[in-house]
Amino acid sequence: DVKVTQSSRYLVKRTGEKVFLECVQDMDHENMFWYRQDPGLGLRLIYFSYDVKMKEKGDIPEGYSVSREKKERFSLILESASTNQTSMYLCASSHGEGGQYFGPGTRLTVL
Amino acid sequence: RKEVEQDPGPFNVPEGATVAFNCTYSNSASQSFFWYRQDCRKEPKLLMSVYSSGNEDGRFTAQLNRASQYISLLIRDSKLSDSATYLCVVNGRTGRRALTFGSGTRLQVQP
Numbered sequence: 001d002v003k004v005t006q007s008s009r010y011l012v013k014r015t016g017e018k019v020f021l022e023c024v025q026d027m028d029h030e031n032m033f034w035y036r037q038d039p040g041l042g043l044r045l046i047y048f049s050y051d052v053k054m055k056e057k058g059d060i061p062e063g064y065s066v067s068r069e070k071k072e073r074f075s076l077i078l079e080s081a082s083t084n085q086t087s088m089y090l091c092a093s094s095h096g097e098g099g100q101y102f103g104p105g106t107r108l109t110v111l
Numbered sequence: 112r113k114e115v116e117q118d119p120g121p122f123n124v125p126e127g128a129t130v131a132f133n134c135t136y137s138n139s140a141s142q143s144f145f146w147y148r149q150d151c152r153k154e155p156k157l158l159m160s161v162y163s164s165g166n167e168d169g170r171f172t173a174q175l176n177r178a179s180q181y182i183s184l185l186i187r188d189s190k191l192s193d194s195a196t197y198l199c200v201v202n203g204r205t206g207r208r209a210l211t212f213g214s215g216t217r218l219q220v221q222p
Contacts, residue, residue: 031208042214043155043198050208058209090154097143097208099200102154 003027004103006091012109019078021106023091029101031094032074033058034066036087037105043090049074081110112137115213117199123219128189132216134199135181144175146184147198149215155198158184189220 007022033048045058047066055066067075086109092100117134124130144161161173161182172185182199196215
């Protein structure tokens with residue numbers, strides 16, 4: 001079975017803090033994705049990566065950056081957290097154009 | 112117009128009923144289609160891929176109509192455990208491997 005893990009299930013941070021969310025997959029997938037999910041807005045793509053050291057902007061990249069130094073790990077960075085970044089953050093991975101497999105999510109609250 | 116549109120429901124059906132969801136998509140170049148299931152406060156899980164010829168997995172049948180740009184999911188003999196939100200997913204404008212998620216259709220199966 002594909003396993004995608006995320007560093008934290010719940011996180012509380014203060015406005016202006018730098019936040020790191022980490023995601024690791026164990027299936028040697030080349031594609032990795034970060035989404036946020038908000039009530040009424042569904043899943044929105046923040047960034048994705050097709051290969052190590054490669055990244056592409058999704059639909060809502062503003063206020064976020066990413067890092068992919070190793071194939072199995074994809075990090076999402078909030079340089080200066082703001083209250084409107086309070087959300088559920090979901091990481092996913094896939095192979096080719098196949099379906100994506102999600103981690104359990106990180107519920108981030110920014111105070 | 113949203114890239115992927117779904118009736119949010121909820122669909123309230125009795126156990127044993129047959130229920131169908133439809134979803135429309137706007138990008139005629141989309142090549143990959145999926146149905147996901149998401150339980151409350153959990154991550155989305157891949158339910159099935161949708162192929163041009165249609166496909167069936169036990170009580171679940173998915174169909175694709177490219178001419179009309181819609182996808183359907185049929186659930187036969189509904190179980191209480193089928194209660195969840197069902198997400199229609201297509202590969203979207205951000206790249207062939209990046210997916211666009213519908214906002215979901217909520218199903219509640221009642222005893």
